[in-house]
Amino acid sequence: xxxxxxxxxxxxxxxxxxxIATGKGHAAMIYARFGKWWGRFSLFxxxxxxxxxxxxxxxxxxxxxxxxxxxxxxSVPIAAILLVTQKYKRWERITCVLCLLDLVWLVNAxxxxxxxxxxxxxxxxxxxxxxxxxxxxxxxxxxxxxxxIAPWQLFFQQSCVADKRLRFTDLKWARLDTFLGSCFTxxxxxxxxxxxxxxxxxxxxxxxxxxxxxxxLPFTNEFLRNAVLLMxxxxxxxxxxxxxxxxxxxYSEVRGWKHSLNMxxxxxxxxxxxxxxxxxxxxxxxxxPGAPLQLIILGVQVLAGIILPSxxxxxxxxxNDHKLLGDQWVNKRWNNAINWTIVIVLFALSLILAAQxxxxxxxxxxx
Amino acid sequence: xxxxxxxxxxxxxxxxxxxxxxxxDIPEQKLKSEHLPTIDMTNSVRWSLICLRVYLLLLIGLFTxxxxxxxxxxxxxx
Numbered sequence: 001x002x003x004x005x006x007x008x009x010x011x012x013x014x015x016x017x018x019x020i021a022t023g024k025g026h027a028a029m030i031y032a033r034f035g036k037w038w039g040r041f042s043l044f045x046x047x048x049x050x051x052x053x054x055x056x057x058x059x060x061x062x063x064x065x066x067x068x069x070x071x072x073x074x075s076v077p078i079a080a081i082l083l084v085t086q087k088y089k090r091w092e093r094i095t096c097v098l099c100l101l102d103l104v105w106l107v108n109a110x111x112x113x114x115x116x117x118x119x120x121x122x123x124x125x126x127x128x129x130x131x132x133x134x135x136x137x138x139x140x141x142x143x144x145x146x147x148x149i150a151p152w153q154l155f156f157q158q159s160c161v162a163d164k165r166l167r168f169t170d171l172k173w174a175r176l177d178t179f180l181g182s183c184f185t186x187x188x189x190x191x192x193x194x195x196x197x198x199x200x201x202x203x204x205x206x207x208x209x210x211x212x213x214x215x216x217l218p219f220t221n222e223f224l225r226n227a228v229l230l231m232x233x234x235x236x237x238x239x240x241x242x243x244x245x246x247x248x249x250x251y252s253e254v255r256g257w258k259h260s261l262n263m264x265x266x267x268x269x270x271x272x273x274x275x276x277x278x279x280x281x282x283x284x285x286x287x288x289p290g291a292p293l294q295l296i297i298l299g300v301q302v303l304a305g306i307i308l309p310s311x312x313x314x315x316x317x318x319x320n321d322h323k324l325l326g327d328q329w330v331n332k333r334w335n336n337a338i339n340w341t342i343v344i345v346l347f348a349l350s351l352i353l354a355a356q357x358x359x360x361x362x363x364x365x366x367x
Numbered sequence: 368x369x370x371x372x373x374x375x376x377x378x379x380x381x382x383x384x385x386x387x388x389x390x391x392d393i394p395e396q397k398l399k400s401e402h403l404p405t406i407d408m409t410n411s412v413r414w415s416l417i418c419l420r421v422y423l424l425l426l427i428g429l430f431t432x433x434x435x436x437x438x439x440x441x442x443x444x445x
Binding site for chain 1 (some may be wrong): 387388389390392394395397398399400403405407411412415416418421422423425426431
């Protein structure tokens with residue numbers, strides 16, 4: 001996870017720089033600089049993968065609340081309605097509070113009674129698990145990378161920077177913000193892994209993460225069980241608002257509609273309709289009995305494999321576009337050396353992930 | 368008349384640190400992209416887009432393989 005900290009920071013820093021310099025979102029910039037074909041391809045792919053990811057986020061809300069004894073037909077619509085009724089500053093404050101709530105994962109990790117020396121050793125020294133490098137292990141590594149550097153994050157942060165109207169003088173603070181955010185992400189993810197390790201140590205099996213909270217109860221306590229379930233809900237609500245907003249911003253930018261959380265519904269009806277539609281349709285699909293959630297999760301993994309490398313390639317090319325950014329805002333040589341390395345590694349990993357999902361038999365011989 | 372955060376900061380004593388939320392500040396001029404044509408096809412841009420196309424074709428190939436595999440499984444069940 002620690003290796004992902006610089007990767008996460010450098011990718012998101014480029015997005016911040018581009019957003020501050022142009023005042024526009026990522027989808028709009030791809031459309032403007034690479035033409036309609038690549039613009040529409042990126043937008044369509046983003047909208048589809050975002051929608052499917054939204055369904056999985058609502059599925060998480062449904063599973064976690066169901067485990068706490070709340071009917072999903074109540075919790076899912078409430079979560080969906082809460083998400084479409086915000087103004088920018090209010091929305092920003094709420095999301096900051098929800099992010100800070102994630103600190104509870106550190107408490108959860110503490111109550112999981114990990115061995116501090118073992119945690120420190122595994123955090124600082126990368127090692128291969130006892131079973132060796134199997135296809136499942138490779139899949140897990142790629143899945144962790146894919147969820148830490150997700151395609152929607154690029155589109156979301158650039159649009160968010162543009163909507164907040166960050167100034168050129170804000171760049172140093174935005175960089176600090178991005179760095180702290182990256183550290184926070186890695187820290188919380190590490191705490192989640194520590195909690196999950198309780199089930200791994202005791203050889204427990206479960207069908208979904210919500211059931212894990214019940215499975216580890218005999219080895220922990222009631223507080224940890226409830227905190228894990230609530231934090232699953234919290235993560236899903238945060239993901240839902242960010243993903244639906246990234247779709248609404250991207251679609252409205254490309255269509256040339258007014259798109260800002262600072263505007264009322266009257267001023268930006270298209271933007272709010274897309275925002276609401278994404279959220280409400282995804283929530284409705286989760287409530288359909290027997291909805292093919294496994295198929296949707298598979299679709300998310302494949303589509304993320306398609307869009308992540310393309311979004312990062314466009315980002316890297318845009319940050320080298322001297323005509324657009326001038327000499328002040330383009331990548332420096334050291335930026336390019338780091339970023340091209342990250343791009344090539346992510347390209348290869350995304351291809352392996354997509355290949356494993358689509359053609360698992362090709363890899364089964366090596367496992 | 369509204370002042371930008373920089374103008375306001377200049378008028379204040381050095382002992383004060385003025386924080387203005389960007390949304391409460393006067394919007395500043397950003398770099399324009401409307402008048403620009405599409406990106407120049409330099410070597411790095413051309414090769415990046417070629418790699419991207421090859422990558423997408425590979426994924427379409429894998430997807431087709433997956434569909435054929437599923438179809439074969441279905442036929443075998445019948």
